[in-house]
Every structure is written in C-alpha cells, then in structure tokens.
Amino acid sequence: xxxxxxxxxxxxxxxxxxxxxxxxxxxxxxxxxxxxxxxxxxxxxxxxxxxxxxxxxxxxxxxxxxxxxxxxxxxxxxxxxxxxxxxxxxxxxxxxxxxxxxxxxxxxxxxxxxxxxxxxxxxxxxxxxxxxxxxxxxxxxxxxxxxxxxxxxxxxxxxxxxxxxxxxxxxxxxxxxxxxxxxxxxxxxxxxxxxxxxxxxxxxxxxxxxxxxxxxxxxxxxxxxxxxxxxxxxxxxxxxxxxxxxxxxxxxxxxxxxxxxxxxxxxxxxxxxxxxxxxxxxxxxxxxxxxxxxxxxxxxxxxxxxxxxxxxxxxxxxxxxxxxxxxxxxxxxxxxxxxxxxxxxxxxxxxxxxxxxxxxxxxxxxxxxxxxxxxxxxxxx
Amino acid sequence: xxxxxxxxxxxxxxxxxxxxxxxxxxxxxxxxxxxxxxxxxxxxxxxxxxxxxxxxxxxxxxxxxxxxxxxxxxxxxxxxxxxxxxxxxxxxxxxxxxxxxxxxxxxxxxxxxxxxxxxxxxxxxxxxxxxxxxxxxxxxxxxxxxxxxxxxxxxxxxxxxxxxxxxxxxxxxxxxxxxxxxxxxxxxxxxxxxxxxxxxxxxxxxxxxxxxxxxxxxxxxxxxxxxxxxxxxxxxxxxxxxxxxxxxxxxxxxxxxxxxxxxxxxxxxxxxxxxxxxxxxxxxxxxxxxxxxxxxxxxxxxxxxxxxxxxxxxxxxxxxxxxxxxxxxxxxxxxxxxxx
Numbered sequence: 001x002x003x004x005x006x007x008x009x010x011x012x013x014x015x016x017x018x019x020x021x022x023x024x025x026x027x028x029x030x031x032x033x034x035x036x037x038x039x040x041x042x043x044x045x046x047x048x049x050x051x052x053x054x055x056x057x058x059x060x061x062x063x064x065x066x067x068x069x070x071x072x073x074x075x076x077x078x079x080x081x082x083x084x085x086x087x088x089x090x091x092x093x094x095x096x097x098x099x100x101x102x103x104x105x106x107x108x109x110x111x112x113x114x115x116x117x118x119x120x121x122x123x124x125x126x127x128x129x130x131x132x133x134x135x136x137x138x139x140x141x142x143x144x145x146x147x148x149x150x151x152x153x154x155x156x157x158x159x160x161x162x163x164x165x166x167x168x169x170x171x172x173x174x175x176x177x178x179x180x181x182x183x184x185x186x187x188x189x190x191x192x193x194x195x196x197x198x199x200x201x202x203x204x205x206x207x208x209x210x211x212x213x214x215x216x217x218x219x220x221x222x223x224x225x226x227x228x229x230x231x232x233x234x235x236x237x238x239x240x241x242x243x244x245x246x247x248x249x250x251x252x253x254x255x256x257x258x259x260x261x262x263x264x265x266x267x268x269x270x271x272x273x274x275x276x277x278x279x280x281x282x283x284x285x286x287x288x289x290x291x292x293x294x295x296x297x298x299x300x301x302x303x304x305x306x307x308x309x310x311x312x313x314x315x316x317x318x319x320x321x322x323x324x325x326x327x328x329x330x331x332x333x334x335x336x337x338x339x340x341x342x343x344x345x346x347x348x349x350x351x352x353x354x355x356x357x358x359x360x361x362x363x364x365x366x367x368x369x370x371x372x373x374x375x376x377x378x379x380x381x
Numbered sequence: 382x383x384x385x386x387x388x389x390x391x392x393x394x395x396x397x398x399x400x401x402x403x404x405x406x407x408x409x410x411x412x413x414x415x416x417x418x419x420x421x422x423x424x425x426x427x428x429x430x431x432x433x434x435x436x437x438x439x440x441x442x443x444x445x446x447x448x449x450x451x452x453x454x455x456x457x458x459x460x461x462x463x464x465x466x467x468x469x470x471x472x473x474x475x476x477x478x479x480x481x482x483x484x485x486x487x488x489x490x491x492x493x494x495x496x497x498x499x500x501x502x503x504x505x506x507x508x509x510x511x512x513x514x515x516x517x518x519x520x521x522x523x524x525x526x527x528x529x530x531x532x533x534x535x536x537x538x539x540x541x542x543x544x545x546x547x548x549x550x551x552x553x554x555x556x557x558x559x560x561x562x563x564x565x566x567x568x569x570x571x572x573x574x575x576x577x578x579x580x581x582x583x584x585x586x587x588x589x590x591x592x593x594x595x596x597x598x599x600x601x602x603x604x605x606x607x608x609x610x611x612x613x614x615x616x617x618x619x620x621x622x623x624x625x626x627x628x629x630x631x632x633x634x635x636x637x638x639x640x641x642x643x644x645x646x647x648x649x650x651x652x653x654x655x656x657x658x659x660x661x662x663x664x665x666x667x668x669x670x671x672x673x674x675x676x677x678x679x680x681x682x683x684x685x686x687x688x689x690x691x692x693x694x695x696x697x698x699x700x701x702x703x704x705x706x707x708x709x710x711x712x713x714x715x716x717x718x719x720x721x
Contacts, residue, residue: 036666044458055400100647100721104668106460106680109396111670112647112721113683116390124388127720131647209388216390277651315648315667 012263013286014336024335025278031327032313035320039104043317047102047110050092050299057085061243062225062236069235079239083246084300089118090251091302096318098123099131103315119247120183122213129186135314139259139266139287146259147266149174149181150190153358154259155266160361163194167359168352175256178248183210250300253348258307261289262350263340284311285332289340290325291347298322308339407498408436418497419475427482428524428554429491430468433501434475440503441474446535447509447528447601447628450476451502451678454489460500461486462672462680464630466528466603467504476501479554481524505677508628510535511599516543518595520583520612522604526555528628529603533559537566545570545592549608551577583611585619596621603628632657632675632693632710641713645669645721646686657693658719659708669708669721676710683708688717 016024064078094117096102102110109115116123129145137143141157148154152171153164163170174181187206191198221240226233258264265286275283288307291297298305306321309328316324332339342350357365395411402409408417416433424430433452435441449466463486465478480487493499510517510532517536521529526548536544546569548559553575563571572591574581581587588595596619602612609629616622634656643654645667652665659681662669672680676694682705689700690711698714699706708719 033666036668039668041458048458055397100669103670103721104459106462106670106672108670108680113670122388122390127647132720135647135649212388213390216392280649315645315650 011265011286012338013282016282016335016337020335021278021282022276024331024337025276025281027331028278028281028312028328031324031331032316035313035316035324039317039320043102043319044105046319047093047097047105047317050088051110054085054089054093057081057088061085065236065239066225066229066232069229069232069239075235075239079242080246082239082243083250086118086243086247087250087300090247091254091304092299092318093302094118095302095304098127099314101315101317116213118217120179120210120214120217121185122183122209124209125186126182131314135311137272138284138311139264140269140272141266142269143272145185145188146255149185150188150194151181152355154354156358156362156365157266157268158358160358161194164359167355171256171352171355175249175252176245178252179244183214186210254301254304256351257291257344257347258288258304258310260351260354261340261342261347262354263338264289281312282337284308285328285337285339287311289342289347291344292341293344297344305344308341410436410438412438414439414501414503415498416476416501418493418495418499421491421493421495424479424554425552428552429480429482430477431480431490432471432475432477433499434473435501439474439476439501441470441476444470444504445509446531448504448506448531449508449528449677450478450504451673452478452486452490453500453672454486454493456485456489460672461489462678463487463490464506464673464675464677466531466628468527468531469534479524479527479530481554483524502678506628508532508601508603508626510539510601511626512539514541514599516594516598517541517545518592518598518600519544519546520548520600520602520604520608521546522549522608523551524554525603525605525608525628525630526550529601530555530558532601533562533569537562537569542568543570543598544568545572545595545598547572547574547583547588547591549574549576549581549583549604551575583608583615585615588615596624598624600625601627603630606631606633609633629694630675634660634693635691635712638691638712638714641688642716643688643713644716644718646718647721654713654717656712657709658690658706658711658713658717661713662708671709674709676707679707681708682706684720685711686718686720688713689715690717 061078061081064074068074069078094115097110097115098112098117100112103112134144134146139147141147141155148158151174152167153160187203188198189203192200192203221244222237225240226237229236267283285308288311290308291305293305303318303321304310306325309321309324310318312328313324329339398411399413402411408415414435416435418431419434420432422430444467449464451462451464453460453462465480468477468479470476480490482488482491508528519529519533529546533544533546556573559571563569602609602625609627616625641654642651643658643661644651648667650667652661652667654661659669659671659674670680672678685704685706687702689698690706691698691714693710693712
C-alpha cells in the first residue's frame with residue numbers, strides 16, 4: 001500500500017518501501033534546492049543569448065530566402081537556418097519559458113504566462129495540456145493525453161483497436177505534421193472521429209483559440225513573407241513550409257525519445273490524489289527517458305534530452321538540468337531505480353520497436369516474442 | 382477549459398520591434414515608456430533627486446500631483462521594479478522623482494550613470510488632490526514626503542485656504558524647501574518632527590494640539606507602516622475613515638491569519654503561506670515574477686484556480702475560482718491553488 005500508483009510488473013526499478021520512498025524524495029528535493037538557490041545572472045545571460053540567437057537567425061534566414069531564395073544553395077541555407085531558428089525558439093526558448101522557468105527575470109517577454117511561441121499551438125492551450133495535464137498525470141493512461149495523443153498506441157496497457165494496425169505510418173505522419181497535432185491536441189479529435197463521444201459542433205466551439213492562432217501562423221509564413229518577397233515568393237513559401245516540417249520532425253523525435261522509449265513505463269489510472277510528492281518523483285523518473293549527446297544536441301532539444309530532470313523539476317531553468325542529471329543518476333543507482341538513458345539513435349530506435357509491438361494486440365505480440373525466443377534458442381544450439 | 386481572458390495572438394510581436402528599435406537608440410520603443418537619466422542630485426546623504434527624460438510614449442499631460450511611476454532597473458540580469466512618487470514634471474516634460482536609498486532597487490537606481498536608460502511606466506495612482514477643498518491635512522513620514530510634497534505644491538496652486546503638514550523625518554529631506562514655503566505662504570502651516578532629535582509618535586492628542594479642526598479636514602497620508610497604522614486606528618476610532626486618503630509603500634500583512642498550504646500548479650510545487658503569497662513563495666525557494674511588491678504593477682498577477690485569498694490593501698476576501706490575483710498583496714485564507 002506504499003504506492004498509490006501501481007507500477008508494471010516488468011519494471012526495471014526496485015520496489016521501494018514507504019520509508020525508502022520518502023527518503024528518496026527528500027534527496028531529490030535537496031538536489032533541487034541546491035541548484036535553485038544558485039540561480040542568477042549567468043542563467044539570465046544564457047536565456048537572453050538563446051533569445052538573441054533565435055532573433056538573429058530568424059532575421060538572417062528570412063533575409064536569405066527573401067533576397068536569394070532562387071539560388072539553390074542560398075535557399076538550402078536559408079531554409080535550414082530558419083528550421084534551426086524555429087527549433088531553438090520552440091524548444092530551448094518557448095517550451096522552457098512557458099514552463100515559467102525564467103519567470104524570476106520579471107521580464108514580461110520571457111514570462112511563462114505571456115509567452116506565445118512560433119507554432120500552431122496557442123500558449124494557453126499548451127499550458128493546459130502540457131504543463132498541467134502531462135506534467136501532473138505523466139504517463140497515466142486515460143489521463144495523460146501525451147500517451148499516444150489519441151492517435152497512436154504507445155503502451156501495451158492502452159486498449160488495442162484495429163486502427164492501431166497503422167501505428168507506424170500514423171506515427172510517421174504525426175511527426176511530419178507534429179505542430180498541427182500539438183495545436184489540435186486540446187480538442188481531442190479522436191473523441192469525435194473514433195469514439196463519437198464528441199460532436200463536431202463542440203469541436204468547432206472548442207477550437208476558437210486554435211483557429212485564431214492557426215490563421216496568424218499561416219498568414220505569417222505562407223502569405224505575408226512570400227508576398228513581401230515579390231518575385232521570390234515561391235522559394236520563400238517553400239522554404240517556410242520545409243522549415244516548419246524540419247521543426248516538426250525534430251520536436252516530435254525529441255518528445256518520442258522522452259516518453260515512448262523501450263523502458264519508459266506507463267501507469268494505470270489509480271488514486272493519484274493520495275500520491276505523495278516522493279511517489280510522484282518516482283513516477284516521473286520511471287515514465288521518462290534521457291538521451292546523451294553534445295552540448296548542441298542538448299540545446300536543440302530544449303534540454304529535453306534531460307527529460308527525467310525536466311519532469312522532476314519542470315520550473316528549473318533548463319540549462320541547469322545537465323548539472324542535476326549526474327546527481328539524479330547517482331541517487332537512482334543508490335536506490336535501484338532504473339535511470340533510462342542512452343544515445344539519441346538508440347532511444348529513437350527503441351521507440352519504433354515499441355510502436356511496432358503496440359500495433360498488434362498484446363496476445364499476438366506475446367506469441368511473436370515467444371516464437372522469436374524459440375528461434376533464438378534453436379540457432380544458439 | 383474556461384479561461385478568464387480571451388486569447389488573442391499577437392500579430393506583430395512588440396518585443397521583436399523593440400529589440401530592433403533599441404539597437405538603433407536605447408530609448409526607442411514601440412509602445413513602452415523608456416527614459417534616460419539626465420540628472421542625479423543629492424538631497425542629503427541617502428536621498429537623491431533624479432531627473433528622467435522619457436521617450437515619446439510617455440503621457441506627461443495626464444499627470445496629477447501625488448501620482449507615481451514604476452521604474453525598472455536591471456540588477457544581476459533580473460528586472461526589478463519599484464514605484465516612486467513624482468515630485469514634479471518639468472516644463473520640458475522631464476520627470477523628477479526623489480529616491481531614498483533604502484533597498485537594492487533604490488540603491489541601484491541612484492548609482493546609475495547619467496545617460497543610462499531605464500524602463501518606466503505611465504503615471505499612475507489615485508493618491509491625488511480632490512478639486513474643491515478649503516482646508517486639508519497632510520501627513521508624511523520618511524520617503525512618503527515625495528508624494529506629499531507634490532500634493533502640497535498642487536494645493537498651493539489650487540489656493541487651498543488651510544494647509545497643515547505633519548512631517549516625521551529622520552533625515553530632514555525637503556525640510557529647507559518646506560520651511561521656505563511656510564514662510565512664503567501664510568495658509569501653509571508646517572509641523573516638523575525630527576525623530577532622531579526627539580522621539581515622536583502620531584497620536585490623537587498630537588493631532589488635536591496641532592490641528593484643532595483636523596476632524597473636519599480631508600486628510601492625505603503617505604508614510605511608513607507605524608505611522609499609517611496609528612493613523613488608521615485613530616481615524617477608524619473617530620469614525621472619519623472616509624476623510625482619509627492614503628498611499629502605502631509597504632504592504633501590511635494580517636499576522637493573525639493561519640498558515641495555509643498553497644499549490645503552484647505548473648511548477649508542481651507546494652508550500653506553506655504565512656505572509657503574502659509572493660513572500661511566502663520566495664521563502665519556500667520559488668521565484669515567481671514580480672515587480673513593485675505593493676500591488677501596483679501587475680507583474681505578479683496570476684490566475685487563482687481555487688481557494689480564498691484576502692486582498693491586503695482593501696481587506697476584501699475573494700472566494701471565486703479562476704480569478705486574477707496579485708501575489709504581493711494577497712494572503713491565503715484557505716488552501717489555495719495557483720496557475721503558476
């Protein structure tokens with residue numbers, strides 16, 4: 001009875017007693033406190049540097065597309081840089097600012113409540129589905145909509161439906177159009193399409209904010225900038241479209257790597273009301289996965305490469321996760337909690353294995369795994 | 382999800398325009414008011430008079446004596462904002478404020494070099510002189526004198542027939558100017574108390590002895606916590622609280638209220654609140670955005686999802702869900718959940 005949220009039997013983490021759990025929680029708190037107490041000028045400089053990069057790279061890339069878009073190498077560079085600019089804006093700047101990580105700067109332009117990022121999702125909607133729902137009910141099936149986005153099946157604990165046979169192609173197009181899906185996430189379109197529990201009229205009413213934002217985004221990237229480019233309208237249009245897709249692909253890959261990798265656990269809706277802070281920490285660790293890489297990879301992923309630390313401390317400036325990570329890793333080792341970390345490619349590979357497994361009913365997957373095991377034994381001897 | 386405010390995307394991002402503008406000229410901005418410091422002069426050892434030259438966005442014409450502006454100073458990368466009463470606005474449209482070095486913001490502000498650019502707000506506040514009055518009583522202590530001095534000059538312009546000022550001070554800021562005014566204008570009676578030379582508290586006896594008809598007068602007060610508290614007690618006791626107009630520069634917390642648990646939803650943090658919500662959060666190691674710390678600037682405004690809070694300025698209790706509150710002047714009177 002020490003766990004208010006049940007953990008799966010195949011968990012790689014040790015079961016902790018109530019006392020151990022509480023102790024573990026206190027140690028996590030201590031790590032948080034130590035870092036949060038040292039936040040100051042260097043963190044301010046860091047985020048302003050990131051913001052300046054976003055602005056200068058956007059100006060430079062749009063300039064390249066506008067004036068030299070018809071020259072293929074310039075188009076490639078402009079498009080690539082715009083994609084990069086949008087990635088950094090969405091991940092390291094927008095996502096983190098909207099978590100309130102930099103509220104303490106007292107800068108209304110970098111305040112979590114005001115910030116609205118350069119993507120289809122409105123800041124408001126995102127703060128509800130992501131900051132509140134996803135970060136509170138992380139990986140609890142039926143509560144955390146990020147478990148498959150109502151579109152794909154990412155856990156064997158999710159009920160199988162025939163549409164999940166297309167799990168892999170569905171996931172692929174989810175990646176391409178990710179910014180649209182995130183924009184629409186709050187509408188729960190699957191309730192209207194697959195489950196018929198929501199009418200299209202309700203969808204239309206709920207979508208008022210999204211429509212405003214989408215009009216703004218489409219008008220900006222596909223009307224305004226092409227128009228002012230005059231004869232270069234077409235290369236600008238194409239460059240903006242490709243840059244948006246580059247961003248969608250990257251953002252979704254980072255997010256898949258954070259929660260859909262092989263060993264990330266999902267949880268059954270249980271009595272989360274009685275969950276203690278320490279139990280919540282444990283759930284965050286077991287439901288998230290990190291990937292390792294260079295400093296640039298961390299910046300490009302908005303430091304969500306430290307997904308575990310982000311889930312433990314969503315309001316900590318993300319540039320500090322790298323400092324928290326070794327401490328959390330050591331703590332997990334001490335308590336026998338699985339700290340899910342691997343290279344980007346390894347994690348990403350395991351995502352697709354998991355998606356493939358989940359496209360079939362559990363019984364089929366189980367029998368396939370059994371036959372695979374049999375084959376392996378056959379060949380070994 | 383019901384949201385209190387209507388969502389409206391920013392078509393053109395103001396911060397982007399300002400970012401470009403300030404590269405050209407640091408005081409340029411689209412809508413924001415920025416000002417460069419043109420003069421800093423010492424009134425006495427820790428009291429400074431600062432003259433600011435604002436950009437074109439500043440609406441000097443709306444100024445009424447007694448009002449203030451918020452000044453933002455960047456300290457160690459963090460924007461800090463405080464409210465300062467305006468002493469006067471010069472004929473050229475420059476703003477003169479008096480700043481007492483008493484905290485990190487005023488300290489940083491008085492150390493800024495000439496030519497430095499700071500962000501300021503439009504004039505604000507309703508601590509102003511009512512239009513038709515025959516006799517008034519002004520009460521000031523400490524740096525509260527800036528707002529009162531401004532009201533006094535306005536009262537002299539408006540030809541108020543009887544003006545009494547009770548001024549409790551340790552540093553005698555504006556003392557010589559006030560003496561001069563008292564000599565020049567017979568309708569102005571100046572009661573000066575240097576509290577270093579002689580300890581003197583505000584009491585009903587003092588008021589009665591100095592201004593016999595004070596109960597009939599409209600009163601204006603700006604000062605430190607101690608004076609404001611005694612003044613409020615006196616006026617409430619006499620049943621003339623509606624004749625008192627006051628400006629605080631410190632928020633007074635209800636110390637008798639019980640400790641309440643507060644949850645910051647998005648930060649996933651819970652803490653115990655003993656004082657106002659901003660201070661309590663800071664004591665728990667959280668750093669919500671804030672500005673003036675006295676309920677003016679709206680920087681710390683956020684959505685209260687549930688629970689009841691008391692407005693420390695008005696005493697009103699807000700039981701509603703999904704309402705906007707200011708952390709710095711709200712105290713929890715029940716468990717509270719905040720969307721931060």
